[in-house]
Amino acid sequence: MTEAAAADLGIDVMQGEAELFKWFVASFLFGKRIQRDIAAEAYRVLVERNQLDTPDRLRRSGHRRLVQLLGQARYVRYDESTAARLLKLCDKLESEYGGSLSRLRELGATRSGVERRLQEFEGVGPKTVEIFMREAARVWF
Numbered sequence: 001m002t003e004a005a006a007a008d009l010g011i012d013v014m015q016g017e018a019e020l021f022k023w024f025v026a027s028f029l030f031g032k033r034i035q036r037d038i039a040a041e042a043y044r045v046l047v048e049r050n051q052l053d054t055p056d057r058l059r060r061s062g063h064r065r066l067v068q069l070l071g072q073a074r075y076v077r078y079d080e081s082t083a084a085r086l087l088k089l090c091d092k093l094e095s096e097y098g099g100s101l102s103r104l105r106e107l108g109a110t111r112s113g114v115e116r117r118l119q120e121f122e123g124v125g126p127k128t129v130e131i132f133m134r135e136a137a138r139v140w141f
Helices: 017-030 036-049 055-061 063-072 079-097 101-108 111-118 126-140
Strands: none
Touching: 017 036, 017 079, 017 101, 017 126, 036 063, 055 063, 055 079, 063 079, 079 101, 101 111, 101 126, 111 126
């Protein structure tokens, strides 16, 4: 695996909103300057082992718990900032889009509009958008 793919993590974005959110979390983790295997393990710890697979569940876990879980995955270089940004990501997704990436897509209208909205999330830059859109575009465009 040279680049992260949803299928590598058992995510099928064609199955809808829940899988798109999982891929968004994975893309966020892969978008940082950290080894791919560590980012993949962080995804597994958060989403698969601890069922933090919705914006609400992730948000309710709290900062301290997220830092602890990221540490279990050896995602330690950015654990504090990543935990804070994941919480802000979920807050923004809930408050501006009703917790729905599909709503973000609808309001974004075009691919560039969606990409612009994604980059409005703290900690989501061009690399994260590139990773996420590589899979999400199959569903959305």
